[in-house]
Amino acid sequence: xxxxxxxxxxxxxxxxxxxxxxxxxxxxxxxxxxxxxxxxxxxxxxxxxxxxxxxxxxxxxxxxxxxxxxxxxxxxxxxxxxxxxxxxxxxxxxxxxxxxxxxxxxxxxxxxxxxxxxxxxxxxxxxxxxxxxxxxxxxxxxxxxxxxxxxxxxxxxxxxxxxxxxxxxxxxxxxxxxxxxxxxxxxxxxxxxxxxxxxxxxxxxxxxxxxxxxxxxxxxxxxxxxxxxxxxxxxxxxxxxxxxxxxxxxxxxxxxxxxxxxxxx
Amino acid sequence: xxxxxxxxxxxxxxxxxxxxxxxxxxxxxxxxxxxxxxxxxxxxxxxxxxxxxxxxxxxxxxxxxxxxxxxxxxxxxxxxxxxxxxxxxxxxxxxxxxxxxxxxxxxxxxxxxxxxxxxxxxxxxxxxxxxxxxxxxxxxxxxxxxxxxxxxxxxxxxxxxxxxxxxxxxxxxxxxxxxxxxxxxxxxxxxxxxxxxxxxxxxxxxxxxxxxxxxxxxxxxxxxxxxxxxxxxxxxxxxxxxxxxxxxxxxxxxxxxxxxxxxxxxxxxxxxxxxxxxxxxxxxxxxxxxxxxxxxxxxxxxxxxxxxxxxxxxxxxxxxxxxxxxxxxxxxxxxxxxxxxxxxxxxx
Numbered sequence: 233x234x235x236x237x238x239x240x241x242x243x244x245x246x247x248x249x250x251x252x253x254x255x256x257x258x259x260x261x262x263x264x265x266x267x268x269x270x271x272x273x274x275x276x277x278x279x280x281x282x283x284x285x286x287x288x289x290x291x292x293x294x295x296x297x298x299x300x301x302x303x304x305x306x307x308x309x310x311x312x313x314x315x316x317x318x319x320x321x322x323x324x325x326x327x328x329x330x331x332x333x334x335x336x337x338x339x340x341x342x343x344x345x346x347x348x349x350x351x352x353x354x355x356x357x358x359x360x361x362x363x364x365x366x367x368x369x370x371x372x373x374x375x376x377x378x379x380x381x382x383x384x385x386x387x388x389x390x391x392x393x394x395x396x397x398x399x400x401x402x403x404x405x406x407x408x409x410x411x412x413x414x415x416x417x418x419x420x421x422x423x424x425x426x427x428x429x430x431x432x433x434x435x436x437x438x439x440x441x442x443x444x445x446x447x448x449x450x451x452x453x454x455x456x457x458x459x460x461x462x463x464x465x466x467x468x469x470x471x472x473x474x475x476x477x478x479x480x481x482x483x484x485x486x487x488x489x490x491x492x493x494x495x496x497x
Numbered sequence: 498x499x500x501x502x503x504x505x506x507x508x509x510x511x512x513x514x515x516x517x518x519x520x521x522x523x524x525x526x527x528x529x530x531x532x533x534x535x536x537x538x539x540x541x542x543x544x545x546x547x548x549x550x551x552x553x554x555x556x557x558x559x560x561x562x563x564x565x566x567x568x569x570x571x572x573x574x575x576x577x578x579x580x581x582x583x584x585x586x587x588x589x590x591x592x593x594x595x596x597x598x599x600x601x602x603x604x605x606x607x608x609x610x611x612x613x614x615x616x617x618x619x620x621x622x623x624x625x626x627x628x629x630x631x632x633x634x635x636x637x638x639x640x641x642x643x644x645x646x647x648x649x650x651x652x653x654x655x656x657x658x659x660x661x662x663x664x665x666x667x668x669x670x671x672x673x674x675x676x677x678x679x680x681x682x683x684x685x686x687x688x689x690x691x692x693x694x695x696x697x698x699x700x701x702x703x704x705x706x707x708x709x710x711x712x713x714x715x716x717x718x719x720x721x722x723x724x725x726x727x728x729x730x731x732x733x734x735x736x737x738x739x740x741x742x743x744x745x746x747x748x749x750x751x752x753x754x755x756x757x758x759x760x761x762x763x764x765x766x767x768x769x770x771x772x773x774x775x776x777x778x779x780x781x782x783x784x785x786x787x788x789x790x791x792x793x794x795x796x797x798x799x800x801x802x803x804x805x806x807x808x809x810x811x812x813x814x815x816x817x818x819x820x821x822x823x824x825x826x827x828x829x830x831x832x833x834x835x836x837x838x839x840x841x842x843x844x845x
Contacts, residue, residue: 407608
């Protein structure tokens with residue numbers, strides 16, 4: 233198809249403008265975290281002081297968010313992968329119903345979900361005060377993402393027939409799960425893990441309701457810094473968040489990409 | 498490999514019916530006895546219950562209450578597939594994408610706890626027997642359809658099963674390859690003397706491979722017999738129509754003669770007001786000389802080299818097809834007679 237240079241130039245312009253519209257705020261925010269005085273602009277000079285201050289003030293929230301994300305990931309793996317397997321084996325009305333119910337927490341506002349958890353379990357003091365309380369909320373919210381991405385892959389590789397093949401060769405249900413189902417679900421597990429970790433690290437709605445002053449997470453700390461600190465500190469905090477999440481995303485993507493390349497070889 | 502193979506099991510199905518959870522009746526109560534070492538083909542159109550029957554034998558489905566599956570006389574109805582020691586080849590092959598060819602073939606030995614060196618050696622032997630040892634280290638997605646089919650067969654045979662179950666194993670392949678692999682599978686099954694149950698909807702495959710064929714329709718057996726019996730003496734119209742081209746002539750039986758618009762023919766049958774004579778195109782002899790029993794007019798002649806296919810019609814307009822030697826010169830409008838071998842006709 234011949235494409236007129238004018239049309240191409242217009243398409244390029246629109247794309248670049250849209251990209252700029254999305255990227256500029258991120259860059260502004262990062263820059264704000266590195267400027268001595270945001271209201272005077274870059275002329276006031278660049279500094280890492282704010283980043284250092286964020287670290288001093290909020291390092292525990294950052295570590296807590298990482299621990300929470302990994303814990304959420306562990307729980308969603310242990311629950312989500314076998315559940316996806318069970319649902320993929322017996323497709324039907326029941327399994328669709330289960331899938332819908334598991335997905336509900338995504339549709340319900342995080343605040344409502346948190347309120348329900350507090351009403352039901354808030355009375356158990358140790359539980360309410362611990363990070364586990366937030367973990368439960370995060371698992372509820374992220375589980376459908378793990379479940380659905382694993383289920384999609386299991387359906388695509390026709391895991392039922394693969395399992396029947398393994399069973400015909402004498403493999404017990406446990407051997408089938410470990411040796412056939414999990415390895416072939418790997419792309420789905422990786423994609424699900426990516427979703428779970430990023431959603432958990434960035435989750436604010438639920439966490440804001442569930443946290444106590446001693447169980448602040450990174451996004452809750454961010455809100456706190458916006459409300460009570462200099463704009464530069466909040467911006468530097470955003471920068472820290474970027475520095476944490478971007479390498480993580482790249483690493484998980486690369487793991488998935490390597491696997492895909494190997495399969496295609 | 499072939500001499501230390503577990504001898505094939507005798508398989509018996511007693512009153513095996515299958516009703517699915519949604520109430521669909523997939524299989525009427527079915528009795529079937531399969532001899533050790535026999536190759537039995539389940540043949541029929543889709544939805545006839547042939548795959549359900551295979552899956553009940555495999556242990557992937559359980560029959561409705563009352564049904565029983567026996568292997569060498571032992572009741573295995575309650576045993577899941579992994580405890581039945583069957584080999585199974587799936588239509589989609591079900592090869593594990595996360596393993597190489599040799600790992601796939603060795604998998605059955607791996608779950609049986611055979612040490613790695615031994616299981617790889619034994620898998621290697623089976624690959625050699627199937628003449629695909631060069632592919633041992635390939636990944637599954639690097640294989641062609643025919644290669645996958647061979648790997649699937651090798652994997653099923655590597656555990657030395659008592660019975661091998663093949664579910665439309667050639668359906669996914671193109672016609673030329675299908676014929677080639679059909680001959681290969683036939684040779685292999687005979688050499689191993691393993692009990693084999695082969696599901697197909699392809700009559701040519703069924704006729705070529707089966708010691709016996711079970712023709713199925715609507716979840717029930719329409720006919721069981723050797724390929725020759727099925728082909729030459731089909732039990733009913735359905736079997737006749739499903740397996741090969743069949744000619745039929747409507748008429749009546751009177752005094753040991755089948756009388757039809759084309760003439761009369763001596764048959765061994767009781768008198769009947771309405772009867773259908775069925776026969777295959779290649780079983781009729783064409784006689785150009787007048788005077789024989791059944792008379793037809795030539796409509797069309799299709800010369801095919803070694804043979805010619807002749808389309809004929811009787812006085813009442815009923816049409817038949819037959820095959821004649823190429824030497825006989827025929828043209829449309831000729832009057833011909835045909836002679837039928839009484840052992841190769843069916844009166845239904």
